[in-house]
Each structure stands twice: as C-alpha cells, then as structure tokens.
Amino acid sequence: MDRTLLTAAGQILHSSQRILLAAHIRPDGDAIGSLLGAGLALQNAGKQVEMVLADGLPTSYQFLTGANQIVTFPSGDFDAVITLDCSELGRTGNALDGCLTPDINIDHHITNEYFARLNLVESHAVATAEILAVALPMMGFQLTQPAAAALLTGLVTDTLGFRTANMTPQALHTAADLMEFGVDLPEIFQKTLLQRSFESIAYWGAGLGRLQHEDGLVWTSLTRADRKASHYPGRDDADLINILSSITDLDIAIIFVEQSGEQGREKVKVSWRARPGLDVAQVALTFGGGGHAAAAGAEIHGGLYDVQERVLKATRLLLAEPVLMQN
Secondary structure (H helix, E strand, O other), rough: OHHHHHHHHHHHHHOOOOEEEOOOOOOOOOHHHHHHHHHHHHHHHOOOOEOOOOOOOOHHHHHOOOHOOOEEOOOOOOOEEEEOOOOOOOOOOOOOOOHHHHHHHOOOOOOOOOOOOOEEEEEOOOHHHHHHHHHHOOOOOOOOOHHHHHHHHHHHHHHOOOOOOOOOOOHHHHHHHHOOOOOOHHHHHHHHOOOHHHHHHHHHHHHHOEEEOOEEEEEEEEHHHHHHOOOOOOOOOOHHHHHHHHHHOOOEEEEEEEOOOOOOOOEEEEEEEOOOOOOOHHHHHOOOOOOOOOOEEEEEHHHHHHHHHHHHHHHHHHHHHHOOOOO
C-alpha cells in the first residue's frame, strides 16, 4: 500500500468534518460493507458522514449496524467526497449529485480509471473492504465492532466465502483480525451467502428455465417481466451468476439482466464469471465495463436479444483465443 497516498488520504479525512461516502449502483456485499465500515469508523472519530447508495440497500444487508443511515441521494455540502468499490465514476449513479472529481477513490478493481484527486487502488486486494480494514487504522481511525462486522461482510461476500481464485493469506489474516472485534462470522455467512428470499428463488427459476450451454459457455437471461412475476425488488440477478459459475466443466458463465428503459433506450446488465486462466475483464472493457479477470460486468445499451448476440460473439472469440490473466 502506497504510504504517501495513504498519508495524503488521511490528511483529507482528518481535516474534513462533513464527509460524503458513495459506493456503486446495484450494490453488492463489498460495496455495502465498505460503505458502512468506513462510515462507522469515521463517525466514531466524530465526523459527520452521509452514506449514499443510489439504488438503496438490499434487504439481506439490513442486519448490519448503520444500515438505516444509508440514503439514496446526498443532501447539503461536503468537505470531502469519497467513492468506494467503484472502478469508474459513472458506477456511482446519481449518488454524487453532479460532483465531477471525488477527493478519494478507494477500490480494488484492476480496471479502475483513477478518476479522483487521490486514488487508493490495490488490485491485489480481494475486496475493497480488505483495503479499508488495513488503511483505516493506518490513517488513525479506530475500528469498532460494528465497523469490523461491515468490513468482514464485504470481505466474505466478495470472495464467496474465501473461495475465489484471488484469495491470499493476507486476506485470511485480515478476516481473523476483524473477528477479534467480536464479529460473528457464521452469522455473516448465513445472512449473506446462504439465506435467500422466496422472491429471489422464484426469480432464479425464470433464469434457470432458459439456461443454455455451448462448448464450455453457459448463459441465461432475466427480464423485467421475470422481476415483476416473482416480485423480486432489485435490478440485479439475485446472485444467480454465482450459481451458474458452479457448473462443472465450465469455462465462462454469463447472465443478461434487462434493465428499465423505454423503447430505443433499453439497457442490459451483463455479468461474466470465468475459470482461472481466462480474463473476461478484457471482454467487459470492450463494452464499457470492467472488473476482474475472473469476474466482470458491463451495462450495455440495447435490447436484450441484441446485446446477448453481441456479447456472446465477443465471448466466443475469447474462448477461441484466450487472454491469459496477468500476474
């Protein structure tokens, strides 16, 4: 971790009283855990913190302390603006209320665009929450049990329970350090990785019903009609992509999720998962997205079937001439 950047970021945070924290649209556990972990640590230091998720908080994370403080839009003026777990500024949605240059960008995606005044980007970290668990104390902000629980949630969910190919001994040491605050790790596993709502499972059923397979490539789609029929409240895939990635003898799994939009302005959220040795982030980049070698995403303008055809064509080219992960 770059000590010069860390010192500069700490100075910004210590000299600021009112701080805006924002994470990405369709927030996952790392975005939420990082937001709450940083927010609660800064509040413990006497800072006034506003935590913003443009799409709001999924119900499965409402057990975390501070969840009721998360808002969907900022209000007032701020001394410092921080983005968390965002590889590009657009990923914050409307959370920054027109702010063009955040003060600090803290992230772990290799495709990060370094869009802030200070960019604390550690692509070897397994989660943004891991960066914060180390960086916050180094910057002079003490972690509390609720902050540690939020950060451990981010670490656990982004590694699918310490199972992703990018896991490191350091990440496990960090998880153990967070548990020392009295965090209930089994509760985090149960509530974030194992429990599912009835609506989520019904939503999965629609996607599984149209599952397709071709030479190591698996894909499916979820439509707006599927969400309406299952009463699923989110705009994501309810983590169905992680179920698809567990299929044996699989090279790449893709899920296409139709977003809201009028005719001619449709968008589709695309998620890729790949076996070790394939770099799907390179495919995502060609569609304006990004992520990690084994897990990437993009939001693509166009109708569901048009986007599906374009993405499948590009992904088949990757399988024909694999782009190996960079060490």
